[in-house]
Structures are given as structure tokens and as C-alpha cells.
Amino acid sequence: MKDMHIDSYRFGNIVVDGKSFDKDLIIFPDRIIDNWWRKEGHMLQLADLEEVVEFMPEVLVVGTGDTGMMKIAEEVIERMKHEGIQMIAYKNKDAVRIFNESKKKKVGAFHLTC
Numbered sequence: 001m002k003d004m005h006i007d008s009y010r011f012g013n014i015v016v017d018g019k020s021f022d023k024d025l026i027i028f029p030d031r032i033i034d035n036w037w038r039k040e041g042h043m044l045q046l047a048d049l050e051e052v053v054e055f056m057p058e059v060l061v062v063g064t065g066d067t068g069m070m071k072i073a074e075e076v077i078e079r080m081k082h083e084g085i086q087m088i089a090y091k092n093k094d095a096v097r098i099f100n101e102s103k104k105k106k107v108g109a110f111h112l113t114c
Contacts, residue, residue: 002029003029003106004016004017004027004028004029004032004108005017005100006027006096006099006100006108009092009093009096011066011112012066012112012113013112014092014096014110014112016032019032021034021112022112023035023036023112023113024036024037024038024109024110024111024112024113025109025110025112026051026052026107026108026109026110027099027107027108027109027110028051028055028107029105029106029107033051036048036109041070042069042070042071042111042114043070043071043072043073044062044070044071044072044073044076044109044111045073045075045076046073046075046076046079048109049076049109052085052107052109053079053083053085055107056083056085057085057104057105057106057107058085058086058104058105058106059085059086059087059088059102059104059105059106059107060080060085060086060087060088060106060107060108060109061088061089061095061098061099061102061106061107061108061109062087062088062089062090062095062108062109062110063089063090063091063092063095063096063099063108063109063110063111063112064089064090064091064092064095064111065091065092065111065112065113065114066091066092066093066112066114067091067114068090068091069111069114070111070114072087072089086104092110092111092112095108095110096110
């Protein structure tokens with residue numbers, strides 16, 4: 001199975017394998033959850049990542065927005081550690097680069113609207 005590739009990112013828009021998205025999304029190797037809504041817009045909580053935990057990636061790359069506006073709840077950090085999922089969180093520009101460079105089984109969760 002070929003990993004998804006992020007072709008480009010600019011504020012409010014990301015292009016994955018040639019398809020453009022303008023709402024928050026989660027990128028799995030075989031599918032994309034687009035128009036991803038969180039319980040609280042700027043706080044990433046465990047309930048927002050149920051499918052990610054089920055999938056059990058080696059790495060979860062979190063794009064916290066163009067300016068880093070989205071914060072990550074402590075419960076998310078603890079659960080990822082407990083499950084053995086390496087979580088990497090950066091502003092989107094850096095998160096996109098890290099997502100594309102990673103050769104591990106990965107998922108990307110990107111906040112595009114801030």
C-alpha cells in the first residue's frame with residue numbers, strides 16, 4: 001500500500017495526492033477523513049482521535065495550524081505514549097514536511113482553518 005503524499009500546503013488549503021482540501025482532515029494511508037471536527041475547535045482531545053487509536057499507527061503527525069493555534073490535551077499525550085504511538089506536533093508547514101519524510105506507518109491530523 002502506497003502512503004498518501006501531501007503535495008502542497010498553504011493557509012487554509014492542503015493538497016493530498018492531487019486532491020485539494022480546505023477543511024481540517026485526518027490522513028490515513030488508505031483514506032482521508034475530511035471536514036474533521038473536534039469537540040473543541042482549538043483543543044485536540046482523545047475523542048477526536050478514536051479512529052487513529054484503532055488504526056494504531058507508529059507515528060501520529062499533528063499539524064496544529066498555520067500559527068500553532070490548536071493545543072493538545074494531556075490525555076492525548078498520555079494515551080499515545082501508553083499505546084506506543086509516537087506523536088509529533090508542529091505548525092502545519094513543518095508537520096507537512098515531517099509527514100512526507102516519515103517512512104513509518106503514519107497518520108496525519110491537520111488543523112487548516114487557523
